[in-house]
Amino acid sequence: MIEDGFYYDFKYDPGFTPEDLQRISQEMEKISAEGHAIEREEMESGAAIEMFRSAGEDFKAEIIEDLAEATVSLYLQGDFVDLCRGPHVPSTKRLKAFELLSVAGAYWRGDERNPMLQRIYGTAFADRKALKLHLARIEEARKRDHRKLGKALGLFSFHQEAPGCPFFHPDGATVYNLLVDYIRGLYGRYGYQEVITPQILDVDLWHRSGHYENYRENMYFTSVEEREFAVKPMNCPTHCLMYSEQVRSYRELPVRMADLGRLHRFERSGVVHGLTRVRSFSQDDAHIFCTPEQIQSEIQSVISMIRSAQEVFGFSETRTYLSTKPGKAIGDASMWERAEAALHAVLESDGGEYSVNEGDGAFYGPKIDFCILDAMKREWQLGTVQLDFFLPERFDLKYVDSAGAHQRPVMIHRAVLGSIERFMGILIEHTGGALPLWLAPVQTRLVTVTDRQNEYATRVEATLKARGLRAKADLRNEKLGFKIREAQQNKVPVIAVIGDREVEQGSVSPRLRGGSQLDSMTVDEFAGWLVERSVPGDGGVP
């Protein structure tokens, strides 16, 4: 969405009004209809500078001066000449489906001491249908903005005292903790062991791990007793310390350490964005220490975990990217070969398509990134699995092999959902706030018609809660329609209306968030119905 500019806060300069955009659009349509040929021309830089200066286009002249190249390329259409590397369409006729979307003020060359310019954001497609679909998705994304929904649904808030650090309200914390529970369930199934490690550690450690050298711009530092400490941006070094506490035998491997510890990474206050770009978050982070022979089966297991999560959250369209050895890399060549072969083999057997980004791996090992497309077809990276031949060296990690010799283990960094905060932001937008039953902070709201049913509703609430369900009785002295509408706005999955008939029969009459009405059922049947559908991955309630 970045190219459409919607997600940037900008100081709106009223230099261009919506009416201006409309007039510009009309002019563009005219130009398109006229079918001007667009031609490329090379010009000697000095001549180009002179030409633009005499036309009053000083900014373009300045760019050419800074480029310091012998010639530049220009594009001509009618009497308009632009400076551009290209490529361009051959004729203005080709631009039939376009839309001007917004305007932003921007300082020339991003420097606030320079003049302020106006940038008009637009988008173009091959036909009107594709454009309309795109615009509809933008509009949908605007409505689903998790920052708006998060506020409307009472999930979280922000305060100026802590930029980029969300305050999760009770309902938001419920969702957060349910996501953590889900992850812990996966850990149980896939043989991970959770650990809890410190957050503030001596800078010596960060020098040793290489984070100080490569990442310190994003770290928080603090000092006590004349010792410098850093707030951890990642868990890996603490896990290396724990691995090295004891002599490890090959029989113990793989060791799979999971850590939901809170991380802090400095982001400029201008770029933090809702839950999707924060300064403080927890990841479903884990590190696997294994023998080189175990790489393939471990990666296999990680992928299975990631695919299972993609399915549970209903991300049916996915993208997978394998990044291989870059020019500058550590670790011996045979290790890289073996590792990359293992990754290829696992991805082949995984069955899905994947793209290879040759040479795009980290210097310390190859990696696979797992992306999903959300309901608006936007791509988000969630899972990742990265081999690391570097940290085991840095921390001199070892295991004793079956012959009694010391060997270096391989370290695998991996995440399934990534940052819980960011995942929650993505999920809110993907679902439009209509979280699945198993994640909804309130699963069912019991709505009474009059005060007469309040006692019964309170009892039903208690019964459902005793079954571990998140039920809430709305006993306010408000009109039924008002209470139902509010529950719908709050995206409560199941609304149970309770009138005199329900009290008499000891029943409830559930209606689903999507609009459909179920047959009335006993409280016990209702509890069973909800429990059955409160399982991760159960599409259950529309």
Place this chain on the structure above:
Amino acid sequence: MIEDGFYYDFKYDPGFTPEDLQRISQEMEKISAEGHAIEREEMESGAAIEMFRSAGEDFKAEIIEDLAEATVSLYLQGDFVDLCRGPHVPSTKRLKAFELLSVAGAYWRGDERNPMLQRIYGTAFADRKALKLHLARIEEARKRDHRKLGKALGLFSFHQEAPGCPFFHPDGATVYNLLVDYIRGLYGRYGYQEVITPQILDVDLWHRSGHYENYRENMYFTSVEEREFAVKPMNCPTHCLMYSEQVRSYRELPVRMADLGRLHRFERSGVVHGLTRVRSFSQDDAHIFCTPEQIQSEIQSVISMIRSAQEVFGFSETRTYLSTKPGKAIGDASMWERAEAALHAVLESDGGEYSVNEGDGAFYGPKIDFCILDAMKREWQLGTVQLDFFLPERFDLKYVDSAGAHQRPVMIHRAVLGSIERFMGILIEHTGGALPLWLAPVQTRLVTVTDRQNEYATRVEATLKARGLRAKADLRNEKLGFKIREAQQNKVPVIAVIGDREVEQGSVSPRLRGGSQLDSMTVDEFAGWLVERSVPGDGGVP
């Protein structure tokens, strides 16, 4: 235990050897038998200084000089004269049951530029029986030192890179998370709502809350974008921010916000101690915002929660302390009166005894501290409930009363177990590491007699795990006796021995940690037996 010096790391100065202590002890016994009268005498300070100087006791002379009082009191016994405020026993005959325990080096007046002295720690009781009981408890405490047990049981470790910040190993993290689950269960029952708040917040907030003024020596500071931030030592200010986000009606109160957020409080590296004195921890912390009329029922509910926890963890001996209005206090007098009357009333109806520490409350409100005695009869404070009239002022917190007028809510700080880390340390010492079944990291270990039973044991393990039990099969090719002994050393509550007979019958033969042997039962019966006893507070397995 502090008076016995066991828990201080000290540089042992070999000036006094154990043999010296023995000889000193013998001399003390002689002096005791001789029955010297001990007499008090007042002396003019100048004369006392002269007397001590001429006896070569320059330190005592120095103390008298610094006291700058007209006279000092001396105690005489035989030919020995000591400087002391008293009181003393009337005769050395009275000292029959004593023991010299240890020696520590200490700089004169605690300043490392001064000479090093030797301090001999000793203890005395009215009779030998009381002394022996005390010494047995000290010995027991030494054996149960949670730092030793934590290491032996693989629960946690420390690294020099993070003084006072525990690394919880998988088994330790399991216990930690089970304690958190237990607390969350209480939250559900007592109507608390969990929130998640940031850890790093602008110093402006800490100025506003008064923490900067009163607590900054214990805080960590960090700076980004030329703004100063502090790592939170407490959650209260973030909860005040959340409370003030919206207009609150009296109908919404009480609001009970719980927060398990990680806190950081600087402690000097010389005083951090295992889990019981750390720099980084989470509390079962909550803040209640209520009307003055609700104080009594809220305190009642908190006490009920605390009593329930004391019972669950088997702390049968407790102490309760009410601290009342100090000389310097904020808030109007009628508020204090009403609050203290409420606290008294609730404590009276609670039934247990309580002591009143007159004038010992905080300047911002009265409080009740809840202490327990552990198995070694040591007193620990766990729970606390503190009224606060100050922060609601500082944050201008309000609610709209039934007449539509703005009122100031009362804020109640309260904790049940306090810091989870510290509680875990206390619990390990209280139980000697033999955690109750519901908290044990491994509840049952399945011990095979030979390899022939491994497949069956693996299946039993899976069956138990599927029931949510923490079972672990020990399939190692070791002698049965060795495997059982190890499980006992690891304080595993239930050891299930599996031989050919068990495989044939599809059964297990459980033996309990305490030594007793149960009748053999089917795997299903065994699972049911364990599940039934895996409930917080169930004494269950000895």
